[in-house]
Structures are given as structure tokens and as C-alpha cells.
Amino acid sequence: MKKLLLALLLMGMAVHAQKPDPLEGLWQGYDGEWLHCSRQLMELAQAIPEAKYSWRPGPGVRSTSEVFMHIVIANYGLMARTGKPLPTDLVRGSETSVTSKAQVIDWLKRSLDAVKIAHSQASPADLEKHVTVANRDATVAGIYLRILVHANEHMGQLVAYARVNGIVPPWSETASK
Numbered sequence: 001m002k003k004l005l006l007a008l009l010l011m012g013m014a015v016h017a018q019k020p021d022p023l024e025g026l027w028q029g030y031d032g033e034w035l036h037c038s039r040q041l042m043e044l045a046q047a048i049p050e051a052k053y054s055w056r057p058g059p060g061v062r063s064t065s066e067v068f069m070h071i072v073i074a075n076y077g078l079m080a081r082t083g084k085p086l087p088t089d090l091v092r093g094s095e096t097s098v099t100s101k102a103q104v105i106d107w108l109k110r111s112l113d114a115v116k117i118a119h120s121q122a123s124p125a126d127l128e129k130h131v132t133v134a135n136r137d138a139t140v141a142g143i144y145l146r147i148l149v150h151a152n153e154h155m156g157q158l159v160a161y162a163r164v165n166g167i168v169p170p171w172s173e174t175a176s177k
Contacts, residue, residue: 030144031120037151038112041071043170044158045108050101052165062095064161068104069095071154075111078147081131082140084118112151119144 045068056063062070073095076086087110091097098104127141138146159169 045105047170053101065099065104066095067154067158068108069098071151072107072111074150075115078143081133082143
């Protein structure tokens with residue numbers, strides 16, 4: 001009987017451990033917030049159907065794929081200000097030329113991972129280095145904060161795009177159950 005109870009307890013722990021915590025990362029500093037933001041961006045990118053990647057709310061406004069690629073380009077562009085090289089395969093015009101869901105998700109994942117790795121490898125001294133962005137003085141830490149704020153800003157835009165198209169963000173769907 002003890003073995004059976006132990007087996008049930010271990011199975012319950014394993015099942016619980018497999019469920020991702022939708023709030024993982026929140027209030028855990030930059031790296032935790034980046035983990036949370038990245039997870040939500042990837043979930044949203046995967047939840048939006050391929051046909052909606054070309055959808056735009058009006059003429060002259062970025063399409064869904066263009067917003068995701070704008071995040072990608074900003075991630076790499078801002079990291080370049082910290083001394084990180086741009087990927088050689090990121091070419092001018094990628095915001096409008098990369099349009100398929102698979103390509104966009106690949107680029108998005110690569111850029112989110114690149115930010116995560118670069119920030120985790122930066123020493124406190126690296127983060128305090130001064131850089132110039134748009135003729136303004138900033139620190140490398142400030143650049144990473146801008147990357148996070150920018151990604152969250154456009155995630156809000158993408159949530160609005162999704163909801164207008166009848167798509168519920170995955171984390172909202174599970175929270176309501």
C-alpha cells in the first residue's frame with residue numbers, strides 16, 4: 001500500500017511539473033520578465049493562423065508578420081548598439097519580405113533567444129557601459145530594458161490584432177478555465 005501511495009504521489013508531482021506556469025518569470029528581474037515576455041510572444045505567434053499573418057488593420061499599418069519582424073529587427077538592432085553583431089542572414093527589407101508563419105516564428109525565436117543569451121552573459125560592468133543611441137547617452141542595461149519594453153509594447157498590438165480576428169491569446173484562454 002505504501003508503494004502504491006508513493007507511486008501516486010510521484011505521478012501527481014510529475015503531472016504538475018509538466019504544466020508550464022503561465023506566470024513564470026514575473027517579478028523575477030530582467031531575465032524572468034524576458035522569459036515571460038518571450039514565452040507569450042511565441043505562444044501568440046503560434047496561435048495566429050498562417051492566413052492572418054498578412055492581415056493588417058488598415059492601409060499603411062503593419063501586418064501581423066511585419067509587427068513580429070519589427071520586433072525581431074529591433075531586438076537585433078538594439079543589441080548591435082551593445083556591440084553584438086547582427087546576424088549575417090538578416091537583410092534590409094526583412095520586415096516586409098519575411099512573411100510566412102514558419103519563417104517569422106523562426107526569426108522571432110532566434111531573436112528572443114539571442115537577447116536572453118546576450119543579457120545573461122553580460123557582466124554588471126558590461127551593463128553599466130555607456131553607449132549612444134539616437135544621439136542620446138544610455139547604458140547597455142538601458143538598451144536591454146528598451147528591448148523588453150518595446151517587445152511588450154508590440155505584444156499588446158499583436159494581442160489587439162489577434163482579438164479583432166477572433167483569436168484568444170493562449171495565456172488568456174487557460175487563465176479563464
